[in-house]
Amino acid sequence: MGMSWSWIKQAEEVGIFSQGGGRILDIGSSNLYSITAADARHFVQRFNGSPQSNLDEFAARMERGSGYDPVRGGLNEAFVGELFEEAGFGYDAVDIADGYKTTIIDFNKEQMPKKMTGAYDVVINCGTTEHILNQLNSFRNIHDAAKVGGYICHQLPAIGFLDHGYFCYTGRFFFDLAGYNDYEIVGFWFDGGVGQESVYSSVNSYSKYFPVLKTVIERGNTEEREKRLSGLGIPTVSINIFYRKKSDKPFMGTVETSTSVGNIPATITKGYETSGSPSEQSDAELMRKFFNEDFYMLNNPAAGDYPAGAIQHFIDVGWKIDADPTPGFSTLGYLEANTDVAETGMNPFLHYIRHGIQEGRGWSKPRDS
Structure with missing residues (x-):
């Protein structure tokens, strides 16, 4: 994974880093590519009014470590997290x-x-x-x-990247993802268009394993x-999209129906018309046998305004704020007594x-009670 200085500049122009001092999560610890010392220094100074005294030395190290050659690739001696942290994020x-500041998940x-x-x-x-x-979970x-x-x-x-990973992405996917999850699209562009990849790239790589x-x-x-196919030169093109998350509604997957010929049964479509994914709906049905709605509503009045109901409120919101689903179960106590569950x-x-x-697990009295 890597992040180029040109991409960071485009993100800044869109307004992604307009609030200095915010928290950034990198999905994959990214190396930094192709930044000059001057650009590193100016980026830090724009967001951090009190940079470290050896900023020039830091900026020079970022330039050296972010060197990138189109053929040989990057030196991978500078992390984008270092730049963000120096800028106060x-x-x-x-x-x-x-990797740099990485939690293993x-x-x-x-x-x-x-x-x-x-x-x-x-x-x-x-x-x-x-x-x-697992794209849905990701x-x-x-x-x-x-x-x-x-x-x-x-x-x-x-487009392209034929032996790079498992997936390439379409505009349709990202536009549907925005629609289903009420995201505002604040930036979008394609990049690249260079390269001459062979459609047989992965065939060549795996031929020694599969005769x-x-x-x-x-x-x-x-x-x-x-x-004719082997003579094609496939360019590599990346898709870039920036969303703003507008609400706290739970994540919803997408369903692509453009090539469906017959009727789609309600058992399929229902999961995309209500809050929560189909797997979460089955969780709600399971919880219904144990959940005390009167108790929960009494202690969490905001659940009364939740469109999908009290159980779904607990699934989407309640347990994350340590709300209890019944008088006889302690959400916080269970997590404190079962740290392996908390980590998942x-x-x-x-x-x-x-x-x-089935495992005979219990829960402790919460520490702050």
Whole structure:
């Protein structure tokens, strides 16, 4: 993952960094590319009125470490988090590997930890989610990390990148994502258009593992169709979109129906017309057997105005503020007594119903009670 100085400048022009001192979450600990010492120094001074005394030395190190060659790639000796922190921003990263100020989280399986939920003014995804199989969970985690009024910024592959990751993205996907989640689009552009990649890039890479792919390569040298395809030079193009998160509604996935011929049953469409994803709706049905709505409404009057009802309020909001779903269950006490559950970011009451009862788990009296 990496973030170029030109991209940071464009983000600044859109107004993403207009509030100095905010908190930034980097989805994947990003290296910094192609910044000059002068640009590093000026960026820091724009946002930090009291930079460190050795700012010139810092700026020179950023220039050296961010060197990038179109053929050999980057030196990877400067992190974008260093630049943001020097400019007075708070910075965190999440990744599956160690990196600068990085919390290890597997977006294929894990939810955003509670302490990182709704905590960030800017969430940046520069070339990370295309490497993750679980797209639904990835974009839900990104949504959950952003504050209401905060920005979500994506720079991801659109065309080419044929042996780079798992996915390329379309404008349709990002525009639908904005519509379903009530995001304001504050910036959008394509970038790139260079490169001459082969459609057989990944075939060549994997042919030593799957012998049948060698015959595909051989056909590329003899058969007319394959020769024509192998001669194509595919450019690499990235898609850039910046959202502003307008409300605290829970993340909603998208459903793409443009090629659907028959009628789509209500069992499918219902999950996209109400608050919460289909998986969260099934969670609500499970909780209904245990949830004490009168107790919850008495202690959380704001739930009365929640369009999807009290149970969904607890799923989306309540447990994150340590609200209790019944008189006999302590949300905070369960998390304090079961730190492994707290680390997963899973709803504690749902964990208790699905696993804790069978495992004989209990809860402590909360420390602040």
